[in-house]
Amino acid sequence: MFFDSWSGLLRVVVIGLCVYVTLVVALRLSGKRTLAKMNAFDLVVTVALGSTLATVLLSSEVALAEGALGLVLLIGAQYAVAWTSVRWRPFRAAVKSTPTLLVWQGRLRDRALREQRVSRAEVLQAVRSQSLGGLDQVAAVVLETDGSFSVIPANSAGDLGALDDVPDVHRE
Incomplete structure (x- = not known):
């Protein structure tokens, strides 16, 4: 043994x-x-x-x-x-998934959260990890294809060109 x-x-x-x-x-x-x-x-x-x-x-x-x-x-x-x-x-x-928009212009997208099985708490944690105090300071939160969260603060969003490959960004 x-x-x-x-x-x-x-x-x-x-x-x-x-x-x-x-x-x-x-x-x-x-x-x-x-x-x-x-x-x-x-x-x-x-x-x-x-x-x-x-x-x-x-x-x-x-x-x-x-x-x-x-x-x-x-x-x-x-x-x-x-x-x-x-x-x-x-x-x-x-073979690859697409990124998913979870927050847009400070508002949670409940349907996207449900579809991706992401909780509100997880999104808020991602926002806090960027030293942001509220969703009103967020231009977008994206669930990336690797499962990580990308948080784009409203004050540094620029032209949002980094979101060109994220569905539903410009349709709302």
């Missing part, structure tokens, strides 16, 4: 180092986007990478070459999805 054999420990060390080097090289080759802030699709790939890494590291039934190929395949698929989504709008729409 606590110790099987020295060869098992040696296997974990050797395989662990090899698969670690493979993972680092593959991530460096795939570019910064692979490790960017995650949307839902990125999170799934990251969890799959972790699961694959753990399986290769701890299961003697999976050869190093198989595990390394699995890691490279997942990273390659992530790269292909990111590359395609930048170049083909219908594909991007299929």
Whole structure:
């Protein structure tokens, strides 16, 4: 239960180092986007990478070459999805969500809050985290595609061009 054999420990060390080097090289080759802030699709790939890494590291039934190929395949698929989504709008729409406007000109958009399952308290917390005392000081709060909140204070909203990709901004 606590110790099987020295060869098992040696296997974990050797395989662990090899698969670690493979993972680092593959991530460096795939570019910064692979490790960017995650949307839902990125999170799934990251969890799959972790699961694959753990399986290769701890299961003697999976050869190093198989595990390394699995890691490279997942990273390659992530790269292909990111590359395609930048170049083909219908594909991007299929794999990525769009930002959602939660507050506009100081008013909560209750329907958007319900649809996105965001509470009023969460929005107020995001506003407070920007050192703003009330919604009257807010031009917009956007739920971003990675699940984070962007708060745009009314006094620094400018022309609101940063909201061009957010649906419903100019329709109200």
